[in-house]
Amino acid sequence: TSDNIVLHQSFLVEFPDESNIPQFEKEFGLWVINTTYDFVTINDGLTYYNKYGRTNKLEIIFNIKADGSWYNEAYIYSTSTSEVQKLSFDVSQYMRNNALDSFEDFEIEYVVSGHSTDLLVNEITLENNYQILEFYRIIDLNSGQVSAWTKFDSSEIATLNELGSLSEKFTIEYKVIEPSGNEAILSTYNGGFNYIQHSTETQLTLTDNDIDLNSVISTERTISFTADFGGTALLDVLINGFLYGTQAVNVGGNDYEVSFGNTNDYYTLLGYSDSLMSASIYSNINPLSKISWQIQDSNYFGAVKHVLVENDITIINPLTYNATVEMDFANLYNRGLILPKFARIKEVYYYNTTNLNKTSIPFGGYVVNNTGHVSWPSESKIHYYYTNRFDEVKDGIIYFDYYASDFSSQLGLSNADGFKIDFIMPSVYWDHTTIEKLIISFNDFLGNAFTKTFWDLDLREYFMDSVKSNYEQDIFGIGKVMVIPLYIPMKELL
Incomplete structure (x- = not known):
């Protein structure tokens, strides 16, 4: 009519991430749309009509898409007075009231009318208040081992490596638990594949593989290779399963060099397995005795007895x-x-x-x-x-x-040349450095014993002033000791 005043402005805000809503959350989410705003208006005694023919000075119109269709004006909020507030629309309640199953998208239209009216929209958020718990577990198809369920957030995982250490051939199971306790398991979370094969191997190219271990020139005792290890400065070197040491040195970019020392001896050229010392190691010494005691650490085991105790010291190291x-x-x-x-x-x-x-x-x-x-x-x-x-x-x-055996990988090194045993004795025995008898015996499953006996073991060479510091250590409970390496070739046991 001629006395109606039409003075309004409207704008539509669309949700940009509808394609990123997981299907499970579309169907089971508890969705709430929030908007915070500042609205200012005055009362000038006039009536204003907006584009829809209504006289509200502010209308916030929520449109949602569910089950493939748009539902316009699913919720309309209106006011004609100034206010600052957070407005929430419970989408899931609307869907339940209208027998809808899958939430897919939304948009909000803001309609403002009237003279000297101002609207500032501060924030729009979409919340899923449905707290589901996600878990995964790894099934190793080679070993048959099944890991425990591990809680995680799938939205934070971009690559398989982020799941930690993985086996060579495996499948992933995925489980979700909703607030009421119901759970669902997807046994083929790895998609349409029957299994996943994973490898951390890196291609290595030898750039200089000529080596002369008899040479005294360092460059002739060095090999070079190129490989992408992410620029790691130092790499462990294993030879036939034996650790040679952290000897691969990055010399720039993806280039590495491995040097084999300057002499051909035990200390320069031998590789070693990890320690065979068991956590179950024990001795025939009564650890509660006041004149005899045991000392144990992850790297050593010691037994101390008084000279009044007649029996020899026996240390047993179970391997299985x-x-x-x-x-x-x-x-x-x-x-x-x-x-x-x-x-x-x-x-x-x-x-x-x-x-x-x-x-x-x-x-x-x-x-x-x-x-x-x-x-x-x-x-x-x-x-x-x-x-x-x-x-x-x-x-x-x-x-x-x-x-x-905790040492199964070490015991499986069939090409071993022998054993290295660190013998510990007090360093104060500098004037008595001969061990009358030391027996080292290896027993197999059939009861056979393979024994090496050291008679009158002369250790004076380790106590010489020029080298003693190389073998001397302090061990709590024993004091200053000498850690002396004894090498037992395999052929001496057979």
């Missing part, structure tokens, strides 16, 4: 312990099996569902190699049990009893 692994019979063909820290197999068996008797699987019906990998020969009866007598295996579990 009993272990059992359970194999899920249902995974016979879709997962491998590796016995962790394997040293020697004892028995493979299952319990009969009907009579609970133990049923052993004879050797030959399975094969375990030196690294603990289990395989099943084609003629093994296990295949018949799986096809025809699966339910006979109680709880679907096959048991592997074996000897395990």
Whole structure:
């Protein structure tokens, strides 16, 4: 009509990230749209109409998209007085009221009318108040090992390496738990692939592989290579599984050099395995005695006795312990099996569902190699049990009893030349440096002993003033000692 005053302005704000909302959250999220604003207006006694023919000086109109369709004016807020506030629209409640399932997008229209009216929009946010918990676990398809469920935020993971140490061949399982406690597991989180293969190997190119270990010229005892290790300054060098030391030095860019010292001796050219000292090491000395005691650290073990104690000191260093692994019979063909820290197999068996008797699987019906990998020969009866007598295996579990060792990787170094043992003695014995008898014995699973006996072991060369400082250390509980290396060639034990 002629007396209506139309004075308004409107603007539309669209949500830019609708494509990034995960499908699970679209369906199960608790969505709330928030907007904070400052609105200022005056009352001049006139009536103003906006583009929709309404007389509100401010209207905030929420439009949402759900189940593939737009629902305009899902919520309209209006006012004609000045205010500063945070306005929230419960999208999920609207969807429940209208039997909608999947939230997909939204937009907000701000409509302002009237003379001397001002609107400042400070913020628009979309919140999902549905607190779901995410977990993943790794199934190693080579070893059959299944990791524990690990809580994480999938939105923060961009590459597989961010999940930590990964096996060579594996699959990932994904689990979500909603606030009510319901959970869902996706067993193929790695997409349409049956498994993922992962490797941290780096291609290495030798640029100078000529070496003369008899030369006294350092450059002739050095090899060079190029490899991308991210610019790491120093790299460990292993030769046939033995640690030669942190000897690969970055000389610029991706170029490295490995130097082999300047002499051909034990100290320059030998590589060593990690220590074989067990956490279970013990002695025949009573550790509670006031005149005898033991000292133990991660790097050494010492036993001290008074001369009044007649027995010789004996130190026992167990290298193996009993272990059992359970194999899920249902995974016979879709997962491998590796016995962790394997040293020697004892028995493979299952319990009969009907009579609970133990049923052993004879050797030959399975094969375990030196690294603990289990395989099943084609003629093994296990295949018949799986096809025809699966339910006979109680709880679907096959048991592997074996000897395990924390040193399985070291013991598997079949090309070892011998053993290095650090013998510790008080340095005050500078005038009595001969050990009458020292026996070092290695015992196998069959009860055989391979022994090296040192008679009248003369250690004077280590106590010479010119070299003594190379072997002298301070050990709490013993005092100042000499740490003397003894080398036992393998051929002397056979």
